[in-house]
Amino acid sequence: MAIDQELKIEMGKQGVFVTTIQELYNWGRRSSVWPMQFGLACCAIEMIATTMARYDLARFGAEVFRPSPRQADLMIVAGTVTKKMAPQVVRLYNQMAEPKYVIAMGACAISGGPFKQGYNVLKGIDRYMPVDVHIPGCPPRPEALIQAFMTLQKKIDSHHLTGEGRPRYLDPDAPGEFKVPEPGEHDLEPASNQGVWPVPVVIR
């Protein structure tokens, strides 16, 4: 399938544009990833800074923050996800149209961060839904978010439209919605979604 890159460039010089459906499709996807407009804590301030003139996320085709999950492609989980908030975050994710991507931004969103040993903070949003890119940092700088964004774009670029390696949204058997946890008497139920988050093994 792949075209010889040098040949492609040479043909481009001659005014012949060669591409594949996959390349075109992925180029379209990655060049207009619209994030959802929501923030949970202090990381959201850095996310806002990223969209402003100095860092200018618009360079990556992601300046349109959509206030509705129906119109968004990317969920940036920017901040601490409390257990009270987690069901709403998962519900918002379920309401997004495919293809959808998730960036977990900051220590809290990826692991619970400084609140990991507390009772009220979710120990990472990846317990309930698939996360494409994790960014550490407390909060991560705008450059880190841009790095995550470019990582996501590379990931989208590498997607195959068919076959084994195809992304979840092209696989009719793969789930697109994930169980929204219920607030229970002592904790969220379930504590993690099976199949999304493997229970980690600690090697001592």
Place this chain on the structure above:
Amino acid sequence: MKTVEEIKAAIEAAVPGAKVEIVPNPGPSGEHSLLLGHEQAVEVARFLRDDPELALDYLSNVTGVDWLDKEVTEKVKVKRQVTKTVDGVEQTVEETVDETRKHVEPGYLEAVYHLFSMARKHGPVVLRLRTGNRTDQVEVPSLTMLWRAAEFQEREVFDLYGIVFKGHPDLRRILMWEGFKDHPMRKDYVEPDDYEYEPTAHDQVLKRAQAHQAQAAAMGQEGAGAGQ
């Protein structure tokens, strides 16, 4: 500002039958507090707010304290009849002996209010309200009708400590969700076993990790994880 003793005297003069006790603070701040009885607490608080000399019109903080059952060890001098041989003669002598006695002081929950005066620029006056115990007598009178600032903070104390404020207009959980059963700031609160443990755990976390692994081993699971 008046000292705590003077405030206590003023309260007792103004509100007949008021039960006020001074809880001393041995620290350098010497910020002694007033422990109020339940029956007259609202009248006493109203007096503190409306009295022109005190004019404690600003409630800055409401918080809770959980006091567990406390085992107190004290030494008591006891007189005993002891049979002894003194100068070759057997005698019964009365002797004073130190004896250690232990008793358990029952625990309680406590709501603490910090009052200031904006009008007279003084404060704080610290009020305490104690519940009967930690299980079934957990009511204290609410002071929300006197200071509206107390409304959300009393809800928070109710949520995290389980103190029920009688007379509160809208006593619901404020931080945790409805249907949550525990009170997370109580000292005997057991957190959900829901985090994978770091490889270099120590102290409290190490204890939890060991307990978690023992439980996981009992359940036939490998490794440590989210209790599932």
